[in-house]
Amino acid sequence: MKKDNRASRRRFLQQIGATSLVAASSPLSSLAAQAKAEERILHYEKPISSTDKIRLGVIGYGVQGHFDLRTALKVPGVELAGICDLYTGRLENAKEQFGPELYTTRNYKELLDRPDIDAVIIASHDVWHARMTQDALAKGKHVYCEKPMVYKISEGYPVMAAAKKAGKVLQVGSQRVSSIGYAKAKELLAAGEIGKLNMVNAVYDRQSSIGAWEYTIPADADASTTDWDRFIEVTAKMPFDAKKFFWWRAFKEVGTGVAGDLFIHLLSGTHLITGSKGPQSIYSTGQFSYWKDGRNLPDVMSGVMQYPDSPEHAAFQLTLQVNFISGTGGQEVIRLVGSEGIIDVMGNNLSIKHSILPQAPGFGGYDSVFTFSKSMQDQMQQAYDAKWTADQRKRPVKMDVTFKAPEGYSDHLDHFTNFFDAIRLNKPVVEDAQFGFRAAAPALACNESYFSKQIVRWDPANMKLT
Template identity: 85%
Template structure:
């Protein structure tokens, strides 16, 4: 290890230590986050031999494909070997960025046929995720598939089976499950810091046209420049529509709306933190509030899910909310509510606030006592004072806890680091096919509930509709 690397490592760990739990005297002020950060740095400092180099192909080079590739190439020992996209402008963009010699294609099968590609990122519209994942695994490629892992719940079992049979790494792209902040929230909950969990409120709101998926459409968009027939090869036939190609998340024919895009982040995070396999009942409702631009998936949507008691967690209710015209300006938060406090997970930052009941039951004030006769009031007051001390009547006080990831921390980079490390070392990933499906299925069930106006029943252990 050179002197610069050693110094960088120490500085990073010092930042972790400085931003760890504020309650230093608490038994919860562990070094879990610091240990995870150290593990990440050790992975980065590991010498990568030529044999450890991972050559990467990208299928779907749109907005998320760009972000994924840029992040993946920050991991040492990862090289780009090819890009597939249907829009000619993105093929040109790829060659402008990475050189004219870069292999590019509009047919993803040609990319999978290349022997010099070890792993692929699948960042296409949702309707293709399962098909491409199955084809990639069959060709012996490791797969990083963007969420949701599948477009239909019925596709999940075959993807899980193929991943197991292939012996290859399959990781789903809900990057927050690799976050050191989420790991800290998981630790705090398991330690009983907020008592017994009973509710989770999860919100992902936005307040912008881009956030509502109204991406800029290029002037040359047509059926030829987008290879429209290939785009709809796994859907019912439909005429060319530039919005469905570039704003595909907003259309049920090819995307999964706010449920598949954003509910699934909230579900993935909740499942990681609570160690849950999923809900048993699911209901959702939605409306078209503002973005009346031809989309057929709502821009405001809420869901309610009931999680049964298991050996991993108490029974709890999960509420989900996405509002694409939110006067808050936009927010992303998972709030875990327990019998003794709340954990707010905002990005990679954690705040814990406590509210503990006094030992004594309530008496007086906004109570029914004043409605009794004066004699009864005096008699009961005397009995209460004799039984409970002033100290027992007071609410217990516990210090707040604040955890913040160090400045510049990137959970997306951690997620890709975990993916490539799993390929090299054969270690399991956090978000494998089963985890990915257990998040995707309830999200997709929200769409089913919205359109059918029915409660959807789900078996989270057997992973099937009831």
């Protein structure tokens, strides 16, 4: 369904930053990044052979399913083979987009049975992720599963086992972990650019009804057009509710709220940048501030997590924030705070500001010394002057840093390219089942903490609740 020509491949290489990184002379363009870019150029400037073509199926053709498929089809040699969705209107939409011959079904198992499908995108409701992933792997399909990888922590273990047994590629869909901006932040943090990390402040705010998941519900929504009985096969039995089907993120019966939707992006990014395996304690709190529309998961939520000292990083604290009625108008930032400065990661871009303590300790000004007797002040001033030079009393100055991704760069496309490269070249993905679970478990534990009003203890090395 895509023309495989040199011009389109060149545009594709620009969108994943390959040509820009090779051409760049900035010191922020590392040799490793340039080597990866050169490898990709060599690979994708060649015509894709018929044996390298990947036939793709989509399970769940809602908002994210549309976005994912649109991006996936930009990768050379990827073709659409079929779409599954429970709502009849989306299957009609799929045929309007791709032609009446397109294979569509309301039963995802029928799609998995097709031998002409090599890989699937799972962009269904959260509550279905684990079962669909395991079924797809058992059928020999490669899987791109939207985040969170699982709906419940207990589902993570069988999914990881299924991925290992199948020997197929499983990538979780938190696209920022493939971002060249995040890779640069990881490199600079490891190089000691901001000293020793001690805190991460991560925020993903919104201010819109669509951002708060109040998606438009079609006029023909009912139990038959949504195949409601099939939909609730993995949930407690409940009567048809259009909101639970179309606004599903807002309801704990089928979704995981801000924790599973947005905390997990912040956790995935933080784990990639720091190399962390995860926190050891998790606490969250939330409230219903504005979107009082029947939802039972909060529209404002915060979390605090303590990360232990480990071979990968020093101990640090992570704060998480999502506000769906934020007067900022919305923002996404991961701020890494170190002893000598901060790294602000905003989408695919970053900035670094430094603040370094002088070698000499403070003396005078807002200090207790002025409360001493005059003779004691003079005596201590003389001792201080004799010990510390003027230069040692000054704060060292270090140049601030700004990194911007190349114009037109797409981390979403980069993430899908990593997925298809892993299939074609037998390469590891950046967000495999273990990485996906290590992000999902703390996010889901935030919901557990919110409802129980207790701290959740987690063993990040062994990936278990304690």
